[in-house]
């Protein structure tokens with residue numbers, strides 16, 4: 001139902017007009033008049049309807065809701081959002097696929113974005129994660145190369161399994177993530193039935209300025225549900241917008257989806273001696289050693305009134321953390337801190353923070369002024385420079401964080417080869433043997449085999465063999481099953497040093 005019932009039709013400048021069936025012309029059949037600026041206004045606005053889609057995560061769905069604190073974690077963080085059990089904070093959450101364009105199908109095999117904006121009283125906190133606790137790479141320098149393999153081939157303009165497996169086979173650190181991706185969790189049944197993860201290691205700072213390293217987990221209270229490969233392919237044809245429709249309808253029908261927020265914590269001392277680099281995004285922290293701690297519940301209970309206004313114009317940035325939450329040395333997180341606001345300025349413009357979905361509902365005091373589409377009064381007549389003698393706005397030392405001890409040398413490449421640093425196989429092996437059920441394992445093998453049959457071109461054998469080596473190194477049974485599924489003759493395929501026995 002329109003919000004403007006019984007109102008006159010107007011131009012964009014609010015001028016009512018009387019007739020809207022055809023353009024002003026010289027006589028009934030004559031050419032059009034230049035003075036019909038309404039015709040021009042309509043055509044010109046239409047030509048400007050598209051903004052750049054997100055370079056990744058272009059297809060998505062979002063909803064507003066609330067986050068409610070259920071457990072006291074104030075000894076770990078002074079973030080105001082957590083300062084009282086029962087406290088509620090408004091959120092906006094956007095889910096997405098990664099590689100597809102804005103019109104692509106929701107059931108593609110892909111990680112799913114899981115981005116949450118908490119409108120806290122001390123500014124907006126964006127937790128911009130995925131439905132996986134890990135990622136394909138651990139250094140931001142590889143991100144654009146990796147994403148190119150997930151997009152279209154520059155010659156065929158088609159998606160290319162060859163590019164994908166070429167990259168993965170040349171970057172063994174991606175094995176852990178692709179094990180997850182090619183399990184049925186790579187094709188979740190919409191967005192309500194998947195977990196979310198902050199993925200990176202962040203830090204919590206408490207009121208004594210003590211730091212803990214922290215990982216965030218959102219556990220779906222709807223339970224995990226996935227499509228099999230065949231079901232996901234079928235759904236692509238039946239309803240490419242399955243996940244959008246599912247989320248929207250469940251909220252319209254008041255079946256509000258919920259996720260329990262939990263954390264894992266590690267002290268700075270524990271981090272120094274942990275067998276893996278705790279800031280390596282291709283690794284998880286053992287939940288036996290660092291158990292999940294309950295924090296609260298996120299509920300999505302309000303659909304946006306307009307998709308473009310809120311979902312398309314939403315801008316999430318890992319840089320946006322609030323007092324009591326901070327960064328870590330995770331290289332990927334460090335890279336993302338710069339990348340997102342840059343993307344937003346390109347995609348939405350310099351004043352994107354003022355769009356309603358992005359705007360902090362509490363006080364904003366700074367001296368940034370002007371720029372295209374400034375819509376918030378631009379600071380009025382108050383001073384536009386700092387320091388000044390006229391207002392009383394100043395930085396507050398209470399927000400200063402504990403100092404952070406760092407290595408003093410620029411790291412040389414050989415420093416990156418320490419113990420545990422390049423073990424890309426132990427955790428994928430544990431994932432295969434201990435996390436997946438017998439049925440999950442069968443599906444994983446089936447999904448890998450089906451995809452890898454699509455590898456072609458002059459490097460086909462190299463790519464397949466190189467990828468098989470990674471599977472063997474993670475788990476011999478997994479390597480054998482995929483090799484058999486692909487009909488690979490292992491004797492011929494692998495040089496002696498790569499046979500399963502030596503894996």
Ligand code: HEM
Pocket residue numbers: 053054055056057060094095096112113114115128129130135139140141143198199200314315316332335336339340343344347
């Ligand atoms: C979106 C860059 C890694 C999750 C984006 C966007 C860029 C980007 C430029 C589009 C932003 C926009 O236009 O609004 C990068 C870079 C990465 C990286 C440079 C690595 C160095 C990751 C990782 C995760 C992630 C590791 C998850 C753990 C997301 C999500 C979105 C997104 C969820 C969509 C946010 C939304 O719904 O608007 N990324 N990304 N990205 N990225 Fe990343």
